[in-house]
Amino acid sequence: MSVKMSTSSPEAVKKLLENMQADLRSLSMECKKKFPPVKEAAESGIVKIKTIAARNTDILAALKENSSEVVQPFLMGCGTKEPKITQLCLAAIQRLMSHEVVSEAAAGNIINMLWQLMENGLEELKLLQTVLVLLTTNTIVHDEVLSKAIVLCFRLHFTKDNITNNTAAATVRQVVTVVFERMVAEDDKFKGLMDEPPAVQGNSNRRSVSTLRPSAKDAYMLFQDLCQLVNADAPYWLVGMTEMTRTFGLELLESVLNDFPEVFLQHQEFSFLLKERVCPLVIKLFSPNIKFRQGSCSSAASPVPVEKPYFPICMRLLRVVSVLIKHFYSLLVTECEIFLSLLVKFLDGEKPQWLRAVAVESVHRLCVQPHLLRSFCQSYDMKQHSTKVFRDIVNALGSFIQSLFILPSTGNTSSTSTPPGASVSGSQGSAQGPGAGAGAGLNAQAAFEYRGMWIPLMTVSVQGSAKATYLEMLDKVEPPSIPEGYAMSVAFSALLDLVRGITTMIERELAKQEQEEAMREEAEAVSSPPQEPMAHEVWEEMVNACWCGLLAALSLLLDASTDEAATENILKAELCVASLCGRLGLVTPRDAFITAICKASLPPHYALTILSSNTTNLANKVYSIQGQSVQMVSPSSESHQQVVAVGQPLTAQPQGTVVLTAKNIQCMRTLLNLAHCHGAYLGTSWQLVLATLQHLVWILGLKPAVGGVLKPGRAVEGPSTVLTTAVMTDLPVISNILSRLFESSQYLDDVSLHHLINALCSLSMEAMEMAYGNNKEPSLFAVAKLLETGLVNMDRIEILWRPLTAHLLEQVCQHPNTRMREWGAEAITSLIKAGLSYKHEPPLSQNQRLQLLLLNPLKELSNVLHADIRQKQLECVLQILQNQGDSLGPGWPLVLGVIGAIRNDQGESLIRTAFQCLQLVVTDFLPTMPCMCLQVVVDVAGSFGLQNQELNISLTSIGLLWNISDYFFQRGEAITEELEKEEAFLLKQAQDKGEPLNRPFHPAPPFDCLWLCLYSKLGELCVDPRPAVRKSAGQTMFSTIAAHGTLLQPPTWNIVVWKVLFHLLNCVRKSSTTADKEKIESGGGNILIHHSRDTAEKQWAETWVLTLAGVARIFNTRRYLLQQLGDFFKAWEVLLDHIQSAALSKNNEVSLAALKSFQEILQLVTPIKDTDKPDALAAMDVPSVLMESLQGSGPGRPLIRSDSLAERLAQRYGVQPSLPPPGEEIDDSALWWSAWNTWYRVGTECTRPPSGGPDKLVFVPSQPFLTALIQIFPALYQHIAGGFSMEDLKKLGVILYGAVSVPISSDSSPFILPSYTEAVLTSLQEAVLTALDVLQKAICVGSENLQVMYPAIFEQLLLFVEFSCKPPQYGKMETKHVANAKYNQIQLFAPAEWVALNYVPFAERSLEVLVDLYHKTACHKAVITEKVLQNIIKTVRIPLGLKYACPAESTWKLAVSSLLKVLSIGLPVARQQASSGKFDTMWPELANAFEDFLFTKSTPPDNLSIQEFQRNEAVDVEVVQLISTEILPFANFIPKEFVGRIMSMLNRGSIHSQSSSFTEAEMDIRMREEFSKVCFETLLQFSFSNKVSTPQEGYISRMALSVLLQRAQDVLRRFVEDERLSGRCPLPRQQVTEIIFVLKAISTLMDSLKKTQPENVDGNVWAQVIALYPTLVECITCSSPEVSSALRDALGPFKDFMQPPVSKVQNGES
Secondary structure: OHHHHHHHOHHHHHHHHHHHHHHHHHHHHHHHHHOHHHHHHHHHHHHHHHHHHHHOOOHHHHHHHOHHHHHHHHHHHHHOOOHHHHHHHHHHHHHHHHOOOOOHHHHHHHHHHHHHHHHHOOOHHHHHHHHHHHHHHOOOOOHHHHHHHHHHHHHHHOOOOHHHHHHHHHHHHHHHHHHHHHHHHHHHHHOOOOOOOOOOOOOOOOOOOOOOOHHHHHHHHHHHHHHHHHOOOOOOOOOOOOOOOHHHHHHHHHHHHHHOHHHHHHOHHHHHHHHHHHHHHHHHHHHHHHHOOOOOOOOOOOOOOOOOOOHHHHHHHHHHHHHHHHHHOOOOHHHHHHHHHHHHHHOOOOOOHHHHHHHHHHHHHHHOOHHHHHHHHHHHHOOOOOOOHHHHHHHHHHHHHHHHHOOOOOOOOOOOOOOOOOOOOOOOOOOOOOOOOOOOOOOOOOEEEEOOEEEEOOOOOOOOOOOOOHHHOOOOOOOOOOOOOHHHHHHHHHHHHHHHHHHHHHHHHHHHHHHHHHHHHHHOOOOOOOOOHHHHHHHHHHHHHHHHHHHHHHHHHHHHEOOHHHHHHHHHHHHHHHHHHHHHOOHHHHHHHHHHHHHHHOOOOOOOHHHHHHHHHHHOOEEEEOOEEEEOOOOOOOOOOOEEEEEOOOOOOOOOOEEEEHHHHHHHHHHHHHHHHHHHHHHHHHHHHHHHHHHHHHHHOEEEOHHHOEEEOOOOOOOOOEEOHHHHHHHHHHHHHHHHHHHHHHHOOHHHHHHHHHHHHHHHHHHHHHHOOOOOOOOOHHHHHHHHHHHHOHHHHHHHHHHHHHHHHHOHHHOOOHHHHHHHHHHHHHHHHHHHHOOOOOOHHHOHHHHHHHHHHHHHHHHOOOHHHHHHHHHHHHHHHHHHHHHOHHHHHHHHHHHHOOOHHHOHHHHHHHHHHHHHHHHHHHHHOOHHHHHHHHHHHHHHHHOOOOHHHHHHHHHHHHHHHHHHHHOHHHHHHHHHHHHHHHHHHHHHHOOOOOOOOOOOOHHHHHHHHHHHHHHHHOOOOOHHHHHHHHHHHHHHHHHHHHHOOHHHHHHHHHHHHHHHHHHHHHHHHHOOOOEOOOOOOOOOOOHHHOEHHHHHHHHHHHHHHHHHHHHHHOHHHHHOOOOHHHHHHHHHHHHHHHHOOOOHHHHHHHHHHHHHHHOOOOOOOHHHOOOHHHHOOOOHHHHHHHHHOOOOOOOOOOHHHHHHHHHHHOOOOOOOOOOOOOOOHHHHHHHHHHHHHHHHHHHOOOOOOOOOOOOOOOHHHHHHHHHHHHHHHHHHHHHOOHHHHHHHHHHHHHHHOOOEEOOOHHHHOOOOOOOOOOHHHHHHHHHHHHHHHHHHHOOHHHHOOHHHHHHHHHHHHHOOOOOOOOOOOOEEOHHHOOOOOOOOOOOOOEEOOOOHHHHHHHHHHHHHHHHHHOOOHHHHHOOHHHHHHHHHHHHHHHHHHOOOHHHHHHHHHHHHHHHHHHHHHHHHHHHHOOOOOHHHHHHHHHHHHHOOOOOOOOOOOHHHHHHHHHHHHHHHHHHHHHHHHHHHHOOHHHHHHHHHHHHHHHOOOOOOOOOHHHHHHHOOHHHHHHHHHHHHHHHHOOOOOOHHHHHHHHHHHHHHHHHHHHHHHHHHHHHHHHOOOOOOHHHHHHHHHHHHHHHHHHHHHHHOOHHHOOHHHHHHHHHHHHHHHHHHHOOOHHHHHHHHHHHHHHHHHHOOOOHHHHOOOO
16 A cells, blocks of 8 residues: 555656656657657657646546557567667556556557567566566456466576576566465455355366456466466467476466465365366376386386386475365365375385485475364264375374384395385384383484484474475475485474374363363353364374374384484373373373383383283284384384493392383383373373382382382392482482372372372282292382372372272281381371371361271281281381370270280280380370270280280289279279260160160179179189289289279179189189199299199199189178178089089199188178278188288289278169178078088098009198198087087098098108107197097087987097007008108109008097097996997907007007006996996907907017016006906906906916027016916916806816916926936027926915915815925926026925824814
């Protein structure tokens, strides 16, 4: 418009007029001479102009009207052909044109004139200039004129002159453009004014297209002719064309198509041309290129020589094709398909290099137009039965790149090409290991290197624009030489641009769509359905079509790249595609790209299953591109990359080392980047990514630190990791990115987060698989990262907690590899701690479910058997207690569960840690936890007591139980209240469900139940296998019951007695009876074990003792309370049963203790109410030992007075202990009789002698036991005396007898037996006698009907008396005399030697007692009736008969004296009762007794001193005297047979002769001369007494005398005879003794005769006596002095016969 203004302004017009006039003047000047007509014309022209200027206001319009005339002079001037004139004229014409004052006619004239000039070859450049000005300044030139002008330019293009040619070419181009621009302008002008003309189909008249407007028509004609020309046909419109080049024609076509696409798209006529003319033309022209194969020689082999491709045409054709495709693919669907296929064909390796180069450039042009590519995809790929053009393009690029790496030049020198159809990559194997990393190449220049092919990389164009080099070489005729690497570089750029374009485009559209959706959702407009459901399909189709080709190419390039920047670009491309696929949800391609990056990150040929499995699928896919098959090339990586790290592969089998290159690290960073920025789209491929990262982290030697962060660790075993400094500086960065990657997981949505967690879990599974069976360090990457992910996602921990912890618990923590486990535990405990300390919304205290969820894994850890895990778990508990202990609330049961989940196989340290936790709980947290948990605390403490790893802990935990009981006591009321609330709630719940309430000890009140749990726990501990624990637990339990038992409600005591105490007793009894008798070696650093505890059995014995004592004590102290329970009697029976079984246990300690307990419960006084008398225990006669343990009541605490609380609780439950009214005793007799029965059973069992042979091992009760047993009787008797019957007495007797007859083992005899010399009773014997004494006294003061028991007591005592001579047999046991037993330490039940007790003192004492008793009771009816005296005599007869054979000398002496005493009392009674016949049987016994004693069969011991002998003889004499005083005088009351026997005894005594064993000196003493003398005297006295009641008796004595005298006679004679015969030899000692005795007897007889009344002596006797005299005289010759002295004594009395018998004469007898 400005031009217009400037040309039409008054100044401009004025100037134009001036100039024109000046031009005309100049013309006339020039032509003055030579060309007058011209001069004239010029001058008239001046006039004409002036006239126009004068006449018209619109000068320019007037000028235009008259332009033919105005121009005429100048045309004529040109006609002169004079250069100067011509130039001047042309300039003037141009000026006119520029002012647009040329009419159509004038223009035609001008053109004709120019044509002439052209034909004459004048002013060619000026001509072109003029034409250009004419056509550009106005639009008046149409049709033929226009065509003439254009032809003119074409003609000038083909002149000889170069400058002209080029100028003409430029002019032609401009003119063509002008023609089309006019048409565009014309269209604009008419836009909307009229409808489009109807479509013209196949117009036959090509010259006139009637429907088109003028400018359009010109354009149409022009374009049509251009096609004709290129096709080498005659033009229709451009008449006068002489020659034309195809190259120029193609250039023009291209520029028109490129500059005015809308013309062709809007006008069907033009579209028609495109379809009908241009495309066929292009295809036709392409044919040489298509057919041509490089290296196929034009020999006779092919009949027609193949036309060679011509670079200029080919290149221009490609440019045309590019334009066609770019602008008209929508019109020319099929044609474009063909073109694109051709393009792809040209990339073929068999085509010339230059052809491939320009083809690649063309492809690059397409690649930078993503929208175009999308349209391809929609137009071709997505249509059925259509070529997959888009896919083919991408694949072609890929295979092109591949082919560059495997040219025939790789060793194939002949230039034969690969036959068509053969696999381009046929020379390679399919997928190999993943590619080598990128990094600073060793070459300075960027390049690709693969399998020995080295291809440099050049910068060909700025990213995103396709700046072609060879497509622009319009001036080259010969194909240029393509520098190495150019094609590769272009293809590489094309590839990157393609990826960038597509991904950016799709992502932009995706973002827009998401935005719209978001807005729609906000607006909630249901009306508008989501637009363009096609869009997604298109995007997916695009990705699906291109990913394989892209991946193949990019992987190969990545592998081959030696330049960091190139590598970065490739990785970026792969990352973009992967991310896009992720967003579109295309899993396979996404995974494939991620796999590629992963493989590239790892060392070459690195075996990683997850990747291999993924690529095998890809490797086997072969893509067919135009008949060529392209295989996925797997990278080979022999490239010389800079190695930056050497490390160990993460494999199950230890292998060598692997190297990481700089490129690997670069890929790793991309991988990290991918995960970091696109984590949300990774989905299942997290697994690939993480697996790879895990391996890289491993190779680089990064180890997890606190919180799961990976830090460069120390070198691991094996060849240590070697890192270059470059990597060393990189490591912290990588580690940082790694952490950030997992930190960013907090921005992932829940689904993606789950994908991430699942991937980590399965990765962890693999690492674990690998760590099985070898103790190589495991990869902890996954576990560490699970932890890290958990920690950063605390705010939504619920959604990932279960999968996370389940994996850690079930898999990692159970793993055999220690490091693995340790980290599993570390992870889980860190997560729990973090979870508990995190400020959740709402806080945990209000969100119990979450709290329990968080604590649950802690509990689950208890199921893991590995100690290290439990250690971690417990450390965690300790920390939780220290940090969150106050706020655990409902979490307590879980925490306590963990603490209590100890097992004996866990080792000490674990148990110690757990115990620390428990101690902390008991000391600090009991008040903060819900009371419901107190029971759990008790259970847990109990379980620590029961563990057997660490004795001290067991003992301490018993102390804790004591502390807990204290706590219960102090907080009783509070606990009661809380528990009752809870109870009510639980009851309601249970009722709603219709179930019974499930709680231990249910009916009891909840607080009591708590106590019961405590007691039953202690009860369990009381039967622990370890003695120390049992002891401690027992003491604690009984102390607690003693101290706090009053808190229990009376009904609860029932449970205590039955479920706790008796249950405990049962268990202890069972264990004790089955305990092992093996000796426990006190080796292994143990403390020495005392021999009294060196077997399990002995240790259990102690427990049994303690337990029984404890229970008995409770029965004693709490009897009052217990008696109010309904089943006290039953309980009493059970207790007695326990006492009985303990008493009968084959263990002295237990049995003795049982009796002590028995004594304790028997010493009961009437019970006292507990609360009145706190020291009730002291009042009972509790053994001091037990008292001490009670006073201790728990570790160093005094007994707590429990009144107040107990009373309060009692009120609470409304129970008032009912006291019996004063003075009323509770009826106990049943209890006492039950006790008596028990006593009886115990006594019977333990004193029953063993059956079985002497070899059998027997248990013999100990003396203290038996003593204690017997000592119980007196106490017991007092309570049962009232009903004690004869039957009972018999039972008692059996037991007493049995008890006394039990022998002692030789090893304990020194302690029990008195030395033989002391006549002391053992305590047992004392007790037995005491028992009898008690009875006897009771009978004594008792009623008449008791008296009948006397004989039984006598009987018992007599039995004991017998022991003096006949120790009781204990079964068939062999007992030795104590002196012969071996004293040695012998284990119980070994065949020890048993020693019969020295029963003598006992028997003697019994005898004394007996005598005393008899003394008191001789006259009792029962005593007489039961023939007690006879029995006494019968019994005493035994020691009397044994005499010297008695075990103790004292025995027979005592027996004699006792007999004498008894007889002195008994004989008078017997005489009195003679008539009753009750004593008839006694006399023979007595006679036997006398006989056995006086004429004993036993000989006195050799060492008997003379004095002793004399003393013994005196005893004999005493007996004879008794006979002479107490019996013989009363002969008439005494049975005759008895008297007769006495007489014969005396007779025998008087002539008794001794054995021959004496020395001479002792002879006279040992002869018992005194005794014989007394016997003789008594006999004689009896013989000659006048009291002879019957002639028979007298006869007996007379007979006796005559026998005696006869015998004396014989002896004396034999002596005299022997003496004579012996000569000087002395006679045998025996004979001498005999003669002396005889002589002594004679002298005694003489004395008796002297004293007796003569009338009492039988005459026969005298005769015999006198007859002895001569014999005596014979003996005088004897040489023995003893005989002589005796002879003297015997002869002496004969002097009385020496007087003459005076009376003979007086009596008148002869």
